[in-house]
Amino acid sequence: MSRRLKYTLGVLLVLVAVGAIMLPSLRRSVQDLSKNVRSEEQARREVMQPQISTPTDTKVKAQMFWLSDTSSADLAPVTIELTLSADPVLRSKQILNALIDDAPAPERRTLPADTTLLAFYLQPDGTAIADFSDAISTQTPAGILSEQLAVDSILRTLAANVSGISQLKILIHGQDTDTLAGHLDLEMPFPLPTTALQAAPGAQPASQPQPQPPAKQPH
């Protein structure tokens, strides 16, 4: 074996040894990188959905509707403690953000985790308009059942916690959309279930806005 060949083999062996040593840390770096992508998604959502708080916020027991833990075809009420505004629009935003973020378990979600509530409006006639990001359409499992459960969870949760809303129109990214995810018709507003409608403590009907106390001055 020539000296040159020995030298080349030696260099190759050193490179293989260095590669073997570096491989685990390289794998960890790739994994960290994929985790960072998720973190960026979360950060973006946090920027899009700043914490909503108002001077009228009070802690209340809110009734939320997520998937039942015994049947994937049904919703079940879950009572959680939330800090909610008396203003019906802000209260609705807080409630819907909690519906997206605070499911007791991932398998009980009705709305995709990446969904963002972009805007919420309430007309004097009681018609509410909720504008969601594309994720509600692209990531909700396709099907009549799953799409209806998603919409029902929104309607029943709003009905249980906000008064003054009679029907809800759903927009996706500001647009009127044919279906939620290929099945459920979004053309018309959905009536809120009247049986679940209850006077939410501190909430006011849309037609009678509550005078707001002056906002706290920043120090």
Next chain:
Amino acid sequence: MNSLSVVVIDPAHGGADPGARGSAGIVESEVVLNFARFLRIALEGQGLRVVLTREDNENPSFDDRSAIANGQHGAIFITLHVSSTGPAGTVRVYSEPAPTPPPPAAGVTPQTGAANPSRSSQSVQMPAPAFSIGAPAAHPGMVNWDHAQDSYLDRSREFAALLQAQMSQRFRGSPPTPLLAAVRQLRTVAAPAIAIEVSSVSIPDRALLDQMASVLADGVARAVADFKPIYEAGAK
């Protein structure tokens, strides 16, 4: 008198729209096409004419599918779906709920101005409905295309009840009564119309769904036979 002579079967999705897809590779558009072929055999065996809204892997629009149904006399409409979720091996039958009464102010316009949720309704000339149920059309012989189903809600519910009863007998865990859901495909059909959804594409083996096809077809054929006299009594 109009007799029930045509069943329009709509295998949902197709073409570039596969519908629901399971992790094991089960595709809704393929499964429902298989179901439709079994249904056709069972219904033709009863002397009914069967029209499929698609015969292969193509994707007619919602309106194209409705147009096929609305061009028939003495027809009922069945759209077939397989869900992403729900207890495996169960079947749910849906009909369209009553329309939401319009709010006092016409339409709604969000402050963004990005969209106007109120849609212009198109009125088109269609074959005179087999019978009139519910609110009459604004002009005789004219049906509001966007809400063509509104005149058939009661008959659709009756058909759905008969069909769900058959499904709950055949597929354990299926609900005993039908459900109401704003299924987009149903809204523009000017005939008694229902949706059938089977659970689900999330099962590990498509064989379970394929085994359901003949039982499903038998139940649908039985429900159609039960519904025929109700349909024809309403058409007198």
